[in-house]
Amino acid sequence: MEFIIKISQFLLSLSLLIVLHELGHFIPAKLFKTKVEKFYLFFDVKFSLFKKKIGETVYGIGWLPLGGYVKIAGMIDESMDKEQMAQPPQPWEFRSKPAWQRLIIMLGGVTVNFILAYVIYVFASFIYGDTDIKIDSLKGGYLVENQVLLDSGFKTGDKVVAINDQPIEKDSEIGQYIIGAEQMTVERNGETKVIDLPENFLGQLSDEGSRNLFRYRYPFIVESVPDSSANKTVDIKTGDVILGIEGKELEYFDLFEEELQNYKGETVSAEILRDGKTLTRELNVNNDGKLNIFRLIDAKRFTELGYYDVTRREYSFGESFAAGASKFKSTLVNYGSQLKAIFNPKTEAYKGLGGFKAIYDIFPDFWSWEAFWKLTAFLSIMLAVLNLLPIPALDGGHVMFLLYEIISGRKPSEKFLERAQIVGFFILIALVLFANGNDIFKALTN
Incomplete structure (x- = not known):
């Protein structure tokens, strides 16, 4: 039953994000009178689970849940439709449209993902509010059992009061700022102690395999x-x-x-x-x-017994817009820090890079709409940022070449774009294999 609950949340979130992302490409393409041949949830390698043609577009569901796509006529993409590209350009094709229109079409998917994340944070703030725990109220500090933390100098009973130069007042802030942290300041037996973290701290955490960092101490x-x-x-x-x-x-x-x-x-x-x-x-x-x-x-009983204080902040509908913006910004900056760490070999953060199983694992084994929507908002930002990476097979690669065309006034040749697409496709496949290979390795070794 736990597996069914987790996989249901995973597939529902993934499907929602894929459909809305592709809709972000589809809508401006149609507005600019560009022919969209296919609109698919998941990939239809060899066959489809469902498909139906409405107007000039075939809508369908593939069997391989690794993403989705819209096939826009006259566009060099993963389909590598050389036969179509060998024909003279038609006015309804992507390649015939002005560069600024093509840029809007390509940015449509990530734009929708960013908007979706912000809207979710706004309504989540209004409906659920914010619940957190004040660190100074933790009776007995944190329970520290993670061996990497112990080796770094942390002890059970410590209270985290700062990460780098950022004061920490709430428990949720630790997760926001620990990525890229070089120093952490703790309160131990009434005294302040600064702990220097090793440069490969994130890599060590990944090797250790446990997700438990700083845990509450319960009676x-x-x-x-x-x-x-x-x-x-x-x-x-x-x-x-x-x-x-x-x-x-x-x-x-x-x-x-x-x-x-x-x-x-x-x-x-x-x-x-x-x-x-x-x-x-x-x-x-x-x-x-x-x-x-x-x-x-x-948690309610622990609060009554004085083990910690739970704070709850409720927002009016008007206040939710500012609260949503703050959460959106915080998540975006935090994920950017994660990517920066991953691309820095010295941090060894790449060891923590995960694929579909890692995404599946972040969903709880019980149904919680609050958790579902907050995780979906995070994944929406993650999907948008990853798609903006300047890899030719991704939206960011197309945007990179379009910006070059707009600035220089010269359009890259179709042969160059085809070759770049192939290179980008292999880079993307390598990243997917590495991330999912990490998942498999961890499953076998932990």
Whole structure:
């Protein structure tokens, strides 16, 4: 069921982005009276799952979910239709249109993606608002288990207060600024400590494989006791807070994991908080140093117990436009920093480059419209930025040659454009294979 939920969100988001991106090319092409021969969601290699001709355009769904396309007559693209290009130019063909019209057609897809992302951020701000956690309210700081962070000098209990020269006040800001970070400042036991990060910090994180960086520290709240547990008959209930064992106060679950290793196969006396009263119960520790009790993750309860403060900001419809613009800008700048790091070999960030599985993995295994729309907005920006890269097989490559034509007044020859398209296609295939190969490698090694 979890797979079905994740793949449904992935395909729905991908389909929405592809259709709207291609619509961004389709609409200006039609406005400029340019013939569009095909409009496809996914690629129709050899055959289509569905197709129907309406007017001069065949609309269809391919079987290969690696993207989509519109085939515009008289345009040198991935179809490499040399037979059509060998014929005399027709007034309804792409190559016959003025350069400025061709430029608008080529920029239409990324323009729609940028607009879509902004619109999503506006309505998400209005409907859902912003929920975050103040770092200075984190009781006990962060739990640090990632080996790369530990090797860099971070410790459990640290609170991140700055990244480079950027003060950090909210938990969500860490993810925004950690890309390209050279220094991080933490508060540790009331003192400030600056930690210098290695130049290949992002590469090390990718090699380590864990997505867990700075995690919240939770109390041990009982959710349930499985039938296989030796504590099944003990009087403990859902919502009980286990405060400590053998007279030792343990405020956080991570402290239990360490302490219980000293009592393997033994019975321990535990203090439990229930309905404001402190009770004592005898709990059995198995040979692995576990109580075999499922813990409850309840943000509202953690807030009530004082482990952190959740802040919520709601926006009026008018305020949502500014909030959406701020989120759009932040995401765009952050993704730009990621690309810059990826193209810098010294950071080794290219090791973290992922393909379709990496995109699939960012969707939650439960259905959340809030998460779906926010992830779709991010992917829309990602799709737009990647398409603007000056690679001939992408929109950015076509834009690059059109700008050259507009500035110089000289149009590159069709033979040159055909060769550039082939080179760009192989570059693009190499990037796709590398990204998806990274996914496969990580799946096999982690």
